[in-house]
Amino acid sequence: xxxxxxxxxxxxxxxxxxxxxxxDSSADRAPLDxxxxxxxxxxxxxKAMAGxxxxxxxxxxxxxxxxxxxxxxxxxxxVPRSAFEGIDKIEPGMMFQAETPNGPAPVTVTAVAEDTVxxxxxxxxxxxxxxxDVTVREVRAASAEEIEHGHVHGPDGHAH
Ligand code: ZN
Numbered sequence: 001x002x003x004x005x006x007x008x009x010x011x012x013x014x015x016x017x018x019x020x021x022x023x024d025s026s027a028d029r030a031p032l033d034x035x036x037x038x039x040x041x042x043x044x045x046x047k048a049m050a051g052x053x054x055x056x057x058x059x060x061x062x063x064x065x066x067x068x069x070x071x072x073x074x075x076x077x078x079v080p081r082s083a084f085e086g087i088d089k090i091e092p093g094m095m096f097q098a099e100t101p102n103g104p105a106p107v108t109v110t111a112v113a114e115d116t117v118x119x120x121x122x123x124x125x126x127x128x129x130x131x132x133d134v135t136v137r138e139v140r141a142a143s144a145e146e147i148e149h150g151h152v153h154g155p156d157g158h159a160h
Pocket of ligand 1: 152
């Protein structure tokens with residue numbers, strides 16, 4: 001079976017940046033499952049997956065606009081320390097939900113000063129060209145329920 005709209009795909013992958021550093025890999029865990037055609041994975045990788053079959057291995061180089069988007073410097077800003085009331089220790093790398101006009105959004109602390117905390121709303125991989133090394137492990141037809149929900153359900157059904 002080829003990867004097409006409404007198939008469930010299991011794949012192994014390694015993700016590297018332009019410098020050849022490994023950012024993420026399924027090597028130490030189970031292959032990743034996703035429902036094809038529903039935006040479950042970044043657009044560039046979903047495009048590269050189309051038409052592949054079990055056992056296919058390939059590499060895909062994905063520019064930021066087809067990956068996690070470009071970096072927007074405006075999404076990095078200093079907020080008063082008082083916005084983190086009740087949190088004793090704030091360190092770079094910590095993630096919080098920020099209230100924004102578009103609803104809650106994840107931000108990462110990038111710097112901490114005496115009175116301000118700098119947070120970055122960019123995705124950690126924004127602006128990165130993604131180099132995927134992929135092997136397709138399994139392809140099956142999605143169930144009607146999976147298609148309706150827009151995501152994969154595990155072998156034991158789902159908990160929602
Ligand atoms: Zn579901």
